[in-house]
Amino acid sequence: MEKQLRVGILGLGVVGSGAVKVLAAQQEKIKEQTGVTISIVKALVRPTEDKKQFAEDYGLELTTELTDIIEDSSIEIVIELIGKVDPARQFIAAALEKGKHVVTANKDLIAQHGVELVEIAKKNQVSLFYEASVAGGIPILRTLTANYLADEITNIRGIVNGTTNYMLTKMLEEGTSYDEALSEAQKLGFAESDPTNDVDGIDAAYKMIILTQFAYGMDVSLADMEIQGIRGLSIKDVLQAQKFGYEIKLIGESVKTEDTVHVSVAPALVSKSHPLASIKYEYNGVFINSTGIGQSMFYGPGAGSLPTATSVISDVTVIAENIHAGITGPQFNEYRKPLQLTPPEKDMATYYLAGSFESTVTVEEITELLAAVEVDVIDSAEETQENRKRIVVLTSNINRLQMEAAEAVFVKHGTLERRMKVMEA
Known part of the structure; x- marks a missing residue:
């Protein structure tokens, strides 16, 4: 018997509307690949939004009440695309607690509260996926979990x-x-x-x-x-x-x-x-x-309606495949290790430092002052404008403590305008 999967969506903005369009365009292909017919059937919108014509075009039921979606036992997946941290956090938590899988593109929310939401998903044996939260249409997160599993x-x-x-x-x-x-x-x-x-x-x-x-x-x-x-x-x-x-x-x-x-x-x-x-x-x-x-x-593309929406629907199809295969609530990322931050003396990089000085100061003098704090200069430039001299240096590979000492030289003898790391090929 053909499996039918009903989906509710929170938000019909640029990405939300895009998700509806992407699924409609790819529905037959997805059915062939997954064995599941996926349909977005209900959408949460703000009371002031006029989405009636869009809803008619794509067969959606509109609601302004979250409970109409999360209390609907026929809906198995909820897509959250309203953005911002709140009330999205409360909406996602409520959906997960009702035993619904959730897909979101909300990077702010996942970065700040992802750990706690994953715990709610685990407790209720449902999945929380968020491929579209990073780099829009680039499938980087699933690549990291799958293709780099045997790599460091x-x-x-x-x-x-x-x-x-x-x-x-x-x-x-x-x-x-x-x-x-x-x-x-x-x-x-x-x-x-x-x-x-x-x-x-x-x-x-x-x-x-x-x-x-x-x-x-x-x-x-x-x-x-x-x-x-x-x-x-x-x-x-x-x-x-x-x-x-x-x-x-x-x-x-x-x-x-x-x-x-x-x-x-x-x-x-x-x-x-x-x-x-x-x-x-x-x-x-x-x-x-x-x-x-x-x-x-x-x-x-890092953003945009269709690239982001495509990533969202890809997450939905993975959940559909899991449901069809009888796999219960796998999480997007199960990899966990204790946080250990790199100490300043082991964080190495090459730096670009730019500063403004009195016109009498020379790049040679700045180079000597930097050498005194064990920072070598590998390239430099200077330019005099309106009785001031702008001096720029590229340092050797140094740690964060040495970088701070180099900055102090610029501050003591002039003004530090910009500090940047340098990436080689």
């Missing part, structure tokens, strides 16, 4: 925020200022009217929290991370990086050193020969180093 990841680095990557591309290729690039991103819908989470690195940080859970089994929080966005990034730094042979990207990274991890989000100089340097505009890319596979990169 040593670091995972990525461009995981399309807004900032779009802005940096405009600054690099067109010489656009930070403010101009942000304004254009907002006009195109890549950036919100309040772009804080994007430009200050918070959005990328949430995604790195999730990637770290999948790569190493460790639960980090924002307080455990170094987070720096691109707010106020100078076009001077973008152009100087080019002269040194690099492009500036907002890089999220999670690096394993022995049994410890260091997770950060910050602008970085990426070598032009590194695969991540080729990723432009709103696209995302995740680059993985591991002991078995070696180097690999996953590239694709």
